Amino acid sequence: MDQALGQFNSWLTLAGILGSAVVCLTLGVTGIIWPRMWSKSHVSSLGWVVVLVALLLLANEASSAVPEHAGLLVMLGAQVTFLLTVAGLYQRGQNAPAFRSAALTVLTLVAGVANLTLLVAQLEEPPGPVDRKHYELVPVKERIFENGRAVAEVSTDQGSPVNLYTCEEPMDWLAAEAANVEAEFINKVIRVEPANSRYNCHGWTFTGGRYHIRGNDAWKILQENGYYEVTDPQPGDVIAYWTHDKTLTHTGIVKFTDGQGLVVIESKWDLMGRYLHAPEVQPYSELFTYFRTDRGSNLLKGLDNSSASSD
Numbered sequence: 001m002d003q004a005l006g007q008f009n010s011w012l013t014l015a016g017i018l019g020s021a022v023v024c025l026t027l028g029v030t031g032i033i034w035p036r037m038w039s040k041s042h043v044s045s046l047g048w049v050v051v052l053v054a055l056l057l058l059a060n061e062a063s064s065a066v067p068e069h070a071g072l073l074v075m076l077g078a079q080v081t082f083l084l085t086v087a088g089l090y091q092r093g094q095n096a097p098a099f100r101s102a103a104l105t106v107l108t109l110v111a112g113v114a115n116l117t118l119l120v121a122q123l124e125e126p127p128g129p130v131d132r133k134h135y136e137l138v139p140v141k142e143r144i145f146e147n148g149r150a151v152a153e154v155s156t157d158q159g160s161p162v163n164l165y166t167c168e169e170p171m172d173w174l175a176a177e178a179a180n181v182e183a184e185f186i187n188k189v190i191r192v193e194p195a196n197s198r199y200n201c202h203g204w205t206f207t208g209g210r211y212h213i214r215g216n217d218a219w220k221i222l223q224e225n226g227y228y229e230v231t232d233p234q235p236g237d238v239i240a241y242w243t244h245d246k247t248l249t250h251t252g253i254v255k256f257t258d259g260q261g262l263v264v265i266e267s268k269w270d271l272m273g274r275y276l277h278a279p280e281v282q283p284y285s286e287l288f289t290y291f292r293t294d295r296g297s298n299l300l301k302g303l304d305n306s307s308a309s310s311d
Contacts, residue, residue, distance in 0.1 A: 017061065017119045020054040024112030031105035038101040047104040048090050054111035055082040061118055145214060154302035156224035162300060164211035167197045171271065178272045181283065188281045192266060193274040204268040205238055205251040206300050219248045221300065227291040233263050237292045241285040250284040253298065 027047055030037055038044045059078035089107070093100030145165055154162050178195035202213035206221055213221075221227075222240065230237065233254045241250040252267025255276065268274045269283065279288055 013061070014119060014123070016057060017115050020050070020057055021112045021115035021119060023050055024054050024108045024115065026112075028105055028109035028112055031101065031108065035101045035105070038104050039097055044093075044100060044104060047108060048086065051104070051107045051111050052082065052086050054115055055086065058111070058114050058118060145212065154300045156221055157226060157295065157301065158224040160220055160224055162206075162213065162217045162221065164203070164207060164213060166211060171197050174271055181269065181272050184283070185275075185277070185281060188277065190276040191273045192276060193268075195271060195273045197271050199268060200270055201250050201252065201268045204266075204274060205253055206298055207303055208299055209268065209274070210303075215248050218251055222248075222291055225298075225300075226293045226295050228293075230290050230292045233257050233290040234292070236298070237290050238298060239265055239267075239279060240289050240291060241282070242287045242289065243285060244287065250282065252282075254290065 027050060031047075038047065056079055059075055059082060086107075089103050093103055154164060156162060174195040174197065182189070182191065199207065199209050200212045202215065202218035202221075203209060203211045206213060206218065222238070227238065233239070235254055235256060237254040239252045239254060240248055243249050250267065250269075252265040254263060255266045256262075256264040263279050264276055265279055265282075266274065266276050267282065275282075280286060
């Protein structure tokens with residue numbers, strides 16, 4: 001419902017910009033061909049209103065390109081500026097027909113071209129992954145853990161149970177979403193496996209890519225399977241990504257290091273694909289830590305090691 005409403009509002013806004021551009025350009029071109037049009041009081045009044053609406057719409061939409069914390073101030077500042085400018089020109093044009101005609105012709109043409117340019121820019125803007133992640137990806141992930149089929153016959157080395165989840169829900173939109181995500185990291189990652197909902201990042205790290213594992217269970221595994229923090233990553237080590245409040249948000253496996261600073265990670269990006277990437281090249285966090293265990297494998301107890309592929 002929220003997504004549909006958001007899409008409706010977006011298309012309504014685009015329609016408003018298009019309508020504003022068409023009306024402004026029509027009035028402006030007509031004003032060039034027939035300047036006496038502006039001598040009619042009702043036409044000139046309409047012109048001032050159309051110009052004001054077009055400029056306010058332009059200010060409102062253009063502010064979206066400004067960082068969120070400054071967007072409101074920019075919008076308000078632009079709106080006040082446009083209001084004062086149009087009011088001043090209107091006042092001066094009351095007793096100067098020639099000035100009024102020239103001002104309205106120029107203003108309608110400028111407002112029309114500006115709105116048309118804004119419309120073209122918005123239509124050419126590629127769809128980002130953020131909206132789909134917000135409306136579809138996050139709810140899907142929650143359904144996997146809340147309604148998915150749990151397999152509970154595994155544990156940490158200290159005996160704490162770890163719930164594993166499977167997901168058989170068809171997600172035809174994943175490929176398109178993955179393409180959007182990969183576009184942000186073009187030439188920076190190598191895709192090993194396409195997008196799928198069979199397992200998540202922790203499931204890749206600790207089950208060889210067969211199940212989903214919750215973040216709190218992944219943290220439990222790091223605590224109870226003999227992991228210790230290291231600063232010299234080696235193939236087979238686990239990399240853990242953290243939020244600023246120290247919440248585990250992503251894990252992966254070190255696949256290669258040259259001992260001189262080059263480190264290659266292989267990790268599954270939520271329901272997206274599995275990628276080879278540098279530690280800092282991912283959409284999760286700039287905070288990460290390397291962990292190593294001497295138990296010989298990252299796989300949980302109770303898994304069939306013969307079919308695993310993470311080590």
